[in-house]
Amino acid sequence: MACWFISLYFLLTWHFAWSNPLVYLMVFVQMHLYTGLFITAHDAMHGTISPHKKVNHFIGYLSVFLYAGFLYNHLYTKHHQHHRHVHTEEDPDFAPHGFWKWYFRFMLNYVTVIQLVIMAIAYNVLKIWVDERNLLLFWVLPSLLSTFQLFYFGTYLPHKGEHDNEYHSATLQKNHFVAFITCYFFGYHLEHHQKPAMPWWQLHKTKK
Template identity: 40%
Template sequence: MCRRARPGTRGDPDPVDGRRGSDPVPSAGGAALPAGAVSPQRRGVYFSLRRRVQGVTLSRLIGLSWCVALLLGAVTVHVGGVFAWPDLGIASALALLALQCWLLTGLFICAHDAMHGSLAPGMPRTNASVCASLLFFYAGFNWTRIRKAHWQHHRRPATIADPDFGGVGVRPLRWYVAFVGRYFGLGSALFMGTFFWGHIILLGAEWHRVVIFHSLPAVLSSFQLFWFGTYLPHRCSNAEFPDRHRARSNDWPEVLSLITCFHFGYHLEHHRHPDVPWWLLPEVHRHARRPSSRKSKAQSEIRPADPSTHCRRTESEARSA
């Protein structure tokens, strides 16, 4: 009985370039290399594939690690503030309130990235599960409803067809109330009410502690998301929008951008590249501000994504999850 030779040995052709194991390896210039050597073309394919796999794996690791860290932080502050730290002073309580607000904002941003498929690239089921869980944990939100509205926001930003747009000349507070009202329905009200009264009646928590470490952070973080991620980028002003995405970015330092809204202030970059996770937006922002003469060839080839194509692809992945 004849044995089938392994690819790359005498016998079957190599699946990459069709050579047999005993054939000489052509070099980039056409000259033959010694048998067993690897051509530059094959090395290029291999290393390009390896870099791609490593990049996707690292992106998943970073995104999911941030998600877990923010969730653990929010749970710790909530449990500690409501139950475990009875002797908090005013300054400590305010500091923890601000921290909890920031942590909840980060969790919503992680859910937003999962909605775009950038939290765990290539893992639609993971993205869908994480997004649904985080939005429910945040305020009992229905992720399917928010996802549908968010796709419309990307397709028609800052227009009458945009569900997040408040209109021309609308005051911020009125815009915010309408913005929250579109998503905070009966389900969210039941969730928040059950959470609040369950802590007081079933767990014996003090009502003011539940307000400080749960209710207030939820409201303040929603305003934080609205102010830095909707109002400032999409409001109509004397300055024209730079392109069809009808969004603006701030020029704040990256540390301040992280503190305010997890780089969501680089909003034009997000609309141009919706598949880029939040933690890479500063790099995209730096690239956009760099003069063309200083950009490398690879950087010059970066092009904005088409919002409709991105939304259709991501929505299809979510439905198949």
């Protein structure tokens, strides 16, 4: 969370030139940090941030709100529904469709009107002090891109098709660098479903 905040502060105050290739690299760096922010909230939902329940929930609330104005209770309920009913009609993360239909169904299950209002207000307040180019490029775009990163590597790839295990989940081949860069080890998705109480930074230890 601290890395996300420091990076975002720098990027929102950066007087950049479009010709600077570092600009485009930083969009993807910020995307990865946004994904990490959501993964932090995900771990809070599983109680792995702290042994104290209130601390977990506080970090979860803060992380998803900073991510995109999400309401933690709504995501908490949906995510645990996914774990209880994986790959069924009651699974909010699953849809027997191709990538785009599945993605939009996935997003519609999580995005709320209240969230959109919160983000619209935040955008209009921030642009009082922040150059709109910076807002769009380093605040809006990375968060949108991270939804694709989270969905593709953390939902679509692991759960598409049929699987011969009770969690209906696939897993990446053992490659810790790729697993971290793509989605903070959540490509090891079968292992996550087998041990949901294991935090993301330890998931690689479950990989045989």
